[in-house]
Amino acid sequence: MQAALAFFSATPSMSLPPSASPCVKARHSTTEDASTLAGAASSTSKDFPSVKWAQKTVVVPAQRRGCHLITSKIVREIGQDLSGFKCGLAHFFLQHTSASLTINENYDSDVRHDTETFLSKVVPEGVSAPWKHTLEGPDDMPAHIKSSMFGCTLTIPITNGQLNMGTWQGIWLCEHRDHATPRHIVVTLNGM
C-alpha cells in the first residue's frame, strides 16, 4: 500500500539523470559519476539536485480574533521558490506569543468558527479567570495559553515543487488577541 521510496543524495559529484523522478532511487558513487557531472549540470542545470536553503519573512496583515485560512497567501509568497524543490521541507515559524499556526480543514468556514468557539471556552477569560498576567487586557493571558496549545511552528513536506498536504488540509493563522497587529512568519525552505 506504500508509494515507492524517493531517495536523493548529494555527494560531491552526485548527479541525477535528467529523467530521474522523485520516485526513483538515485544514489551514485562519487567516483563513478565524476565524468558525467559536468555534462549533466551544463545541460540540465535547473534540474540538478543541489541542496538549497531559502529563507523569507512573510507578513500577514492584522486579522480579527479567530482562525484564518492563509494557505493561498503563503503559496503566493513562496510558490515560485517552492517550485525549485523536488523533495524537501517547508518550515513556518510565527514570531509571536499570542497567535498560533496550525493545519486544519480548508473548506468549511464553520470549522474555523467552531475552533475559535472551543478555544474561547476552554481557556477562561474575564473577571472570574484566575490569571495574574492581566496588564494588557482580559484577552492577553488566554492568548498566550492558546499559542502554546496550537503552537507557533509548522513543518510541511515539499514534493515535486509543492506543499504535500492532504486534500482537505490548509494552513491556519489563529489570532488570539482582540486587537491584533500584523504577524510575521519566518519561512525556511530546505531540500533538493
Next chain:
Amino acid sequence: MQAALAFFSATPSMSLPPSASPCVKARHSTTEDASTLAGAASSTSKDFPSVKWAQKTVVVPAQRRGCHLITSKIVREIGQDLSGFKCGLAHFFLQHTSASLTINENYDSDVRHDTETFLSKVVPEGVSAPWKHTLEGPDDMPAHIKSSMFGCTLTIPITNGQLNMGTWQGIWLCEHRDHATPRHIVVTLNGM
C-alpha cells in the same frame, strides 16, 4: 553533563575518515582534502557523509477511535532507509484533519486509554455541543479540534541510523473519528 558535540559538514570535497564517529568534529577545508576525496570515496563509499533526502508515504490501516502506538509499524517501513543516516531528522506528516500524531508513553496501554478519555472530555460532543459544523456527525467537529490540539506533524532526530527517542517514548496515531479510514503519513528523512 553534556555529550560531545557531533558536527558534520558536506563541502564539495569534504570527506570523513573511515573511523570518524558522529561525536567527532569533522570539518575539512575544500582545498586540503581535494586530493584525498577520491580515495576516501572509493574505499568507504557507504560511509561517505553525503547529504541525503528520502521521502515515502506510509499508510496506516483504519484504526478504531482512540490512541494507537505505531512506532514498530513506522520503523518497519523506514528502518532500512534510516540505517543509512549517521545524523539527521525524520519528519512525519499526517495528511488528515481529524486525526493526529503525537509522541507519548510506549509501554502501558492505559496511558493511551486515559488520553482518549481526556480528549473526549475536554472537547464537547453530542446534542449539547455548540458546533455549527455537524454535517458529518457529532464526532466530526471534535475530531478537527483534537487534530489541532495534538498536531499532525512530528520531527524526530536520527542518530546512528535510528530514531533517537527516549526510553519510554513512542509514536502515537490518535484517531478521532468513530468510523475511520486508512491514514496517510508522508515521511521525509534528511541527513548525512
Next chain:
Amino acid sequence: MQAALAFFSATPSMSLPPSASPCVKARHSTTEDASTLAGAASSTSKDFPSVKWAQKTVVVPAQRRGCHLITSKIVREIGQDLSGFKCGLAHFFLQHTSASLTINENYDSDVRHDTETFLSKVVPEGVSAPWKHTLEGPDDMPAHIKSSMFGCTLTIPITNGQLNMGTWQGIWLCEHRDHATPRHIVVTLNGM
C-alpha cells in the same frame, strides 16, 4: 512588506562570494564557478556555505513542577555552534513523556505561572480524576496528557548565526511531574 528572499544552494562547485549576505540570491551553475571555487574556499574557508549538521544532547537539571524559561541555558550550550550557520534550522527534542517544550513569552514570569495554573485546571488530577494509569502517583497521567498538549519537539529558524525568534519569544521547558528528574534535549542543527 516582505523581506528580500535569501537563497542558498550547495551544488558540488557552488560558492558564495565573501561579501554575499543571506539576503542576496546566490545560485551559481556548477560549470561557471568551477574555476573560482578553490580560490573562494582557500581565501574565505570559514564563510564557505557548506551544508552542516550538528547534534548534541543538552541536559537540563531537575526543575520544580511548572513552566521554566530555558533560552539562555540553551543558547549557552549551542551558541558557538549556531554562530557558524548563516541560514538553517535548529531542532529541539525532549526525550520524555511527562514534560514538554513550547515557545512563549520571555519577560513576565506571571505568564509562566498562569500557564501552569491552566494546565493543572484543564487536566483533572486527584481522587476524582478518571485515570486508570495511576501507579506512579496522581500527577503521572496528567503529566502525560500535558506532554502531548504542548508537545516535546520544537523547530526554530537560524538566521545569521542566531535563533530567529520574535522579540518576546523564549523557549520553555514545562515540567509536569511533582518530583522531576533531569531532562534530556537532543539538539540538531542543520544549515549552511
